[in-house]
Amino acid sequence: AQRVTQPEKLLSVFKGAPVELKCNYSYSGSPELFWYVQYSRQRLQLLLRHISRESIKGFTADLNKGETSFHLKKPFAQEEDSAMYYCALSPSGGYNKLIFGAGTRLAVHP
């Protein structure tokens, strides 16, 4: 079955601390992985995608096919990073569908 698991509902850190939001997926084909973010009172928006190998707002994520993981990392958290983060998977061979994890709320304290 196709599934995305985000094991942490809440991740609470202090400003300046490293952050790692975990994402594991279950999929037998060749997926594309994404991180979406929802800031308070804003709509859900794309943060980054694995095929771009980009760093957005200091966040990076590496696709590890052996461990079927796509963890989101940032070396030094900022208060403005506080938001809800969703990991999503797009299956291969099909139309533009996304399978979402349940989300992790990141709270960065001063």
Next chain:
Amino acid sequence: NAGVTQTPKFQVLKTGQSMTLQCAQDMNHEYMSWYRQDPGMGLRLIHYSVGAGITDQGEVPNGYNVSRSTTEDFPLRLLSAAPSQTSVYFCASSYSMYRGPNYEQYFGPGTRLTVT
């Protein structure tokens, strides 16, 4: 551009009532979709459309109908509301329906629906 717009923002229905959630986009996107979000769960795909006149079911389609008569609009109809349909509904659109560089979904602000 207004992007993806949804109306209403909030709605309370009684069991058995019907209603339509509106979704529109002004980006000339060919792909549109509806998701629902329940507490402790990720967004789940209800229905999607790959162009005007073409729709298909997602993961949780029961109790919902859709149609796509224009590129811009993709309404979601609840035929006979049930308490299990209490949720937050998101509409999304993207330029391309295939994976690739334009594979970004743009989301609306959501509609919070309560069925009593």
